[in-house]
Amino acid sequence: MKNEMDIDPEIEKAWAEEAERRLTELEEGKVEPIPGEQVMDGLKNITGE
Known part of the structure; x- marks a missing residue:
């Protein structure tokens, strides 16, 4: 069974790229x-909360 803490390197890379893109836009x-x-x-x- 895969550990929930295991992070897919491709997903981690995609999030890092997105964070960089957003920072640049700011x-x-x-x-x-x-x-x-x-x-x-x-x-x-x-x-409605």
């Missing part, structure tokens, strides 16, 4: 950061 001013509290409030409104 640094270049292509996107605006959204505070975590604002995101969570929006999710609560959507889910």
Whole structure:
């Protein structure tokens, strides 16, 4: 049985690339950061919690 802590190297690589892409977009001013509290409030409104 595969250990849940085993991380597929391809998935790990894909997430690292995505994180780099997002950081670059932030640094270049292509996107605006959204505070975590604002995101969570929006999710609560959507889910009704």
